[in-house]
Amino acid sequence: MIPNIILPGYLAGSKDYLGLQASLENLGFKATIVPLLWWEWLPTVGGRSIAPILLKLDQTVQKVCQEFQVSKVNLIAHSAGGWVSRIYLGEIPYYDKVWGANSRVDRLITLGTPHRSKEPWAASNLDFVNNNYPDAFHDNVKYICVAGKAIYGEKKWGSWLAHSSYELTCGLGNTWGDGIIPIECAHLVGAENLILERANHSPKAGLWYGSLELIKDWVNYLE
Numbered sequence: 288m289i290p291n292i293i294l295p296g297y298l299a300g301s302k303d304y305l306g307l308q309a310s311l312e313n314l315g316f317k318a319t320i321v322p323l324l325w326w327e328w329l330p331t332v333g334g335r336s337i338a339p340i341l342l343k344l345d346q347t348v349q350k351v352c353q354e355f356q357v358s359k360v361n362l363i364a365h366s367a368g369g370w371v372s373r374i375y376l377g378e379i380p381y382y383d384k385v386w387g388a389n390s391r392v393d394r395l396i397t398l399g400t401p402h403r404s405k406e407p408w409a410a411s412n413l414d415f416v417n418n419n420y421p422d423a424f425h426d427n428v429k430y431i432c433v434a435g436k437a438i439y440g441e442k443k444w445g446s447w448l449a450h451s452s453y454e455l456t457c458g459l460g461n462t463w464g465d466g467i468i469p470i471e472c473a474h475l476v477g478a479e480n481l482i483l484e485r486a487n488h489s490p491k492a493g494l495w496y497g498s499l500e501l502i503k504d505w506v507n508y509l510e
């Protein structure tokens with residue numbers, strides 16, 4: 288069985304994903320979390336190079352391949368980790384480094400990833416990704432994009448944050464999403480696109496993509 292690597296989302300550390308790792312292991316799937324501390328994202332703030340995260344991801348992939356004596360892994364990437372992974376797959380220099388990891392990744396599962404965003408601070412990196420590797424770009428990689436349908440954005444108590452976040456991301460606040468990322472931005476053309484009812488964005492938000500109750504809706508794509 289192909290081992291799995293979990294890549295945390297923006298400003299999140301590996302500890303936030305211990306529950307997801309444990310659930311996958313209990314279901315029979317080998318899972319390793321990229322060992323990130325939340326503050327290791329700070330040098331990337333404001334649209335700066337994401338290279339420090341790519342380096343940690345690459346080190347983890349190499350370690351897991353050596354440990355399990357395999358040539359490929361699956362990536363399970365949360366939030367910004369999804370588009371970071373798409374950079375990692377590609378063969379065009381990113382800040383003078385070519386990662387070209389598509390030959391080492393069997394499938395990429397993204398959980399609540401803003402694959403497109405109108406946020407100005409995300410533009411430089413997302414433009415790089417989407418201009419060079421649009422949609423499910425690599426034929427040798429299986430893409431599974433999971434979106435959450437937990438909160439409808441409205442300018443009222445309980446959904447104001449969702450409305451603001453959706454509006455920043457896609458330009459429309461009155462839409463469905465996981466409370467942070469609207470559904471339409473979490474999917475890619477050519478991918479296996481899923482919508483999980485009640486899936487919130489963050490591991491700290493109660494029921495989220497990595498909750499055991501919802502893992503069962505996407506874990507079969509690892510088999």
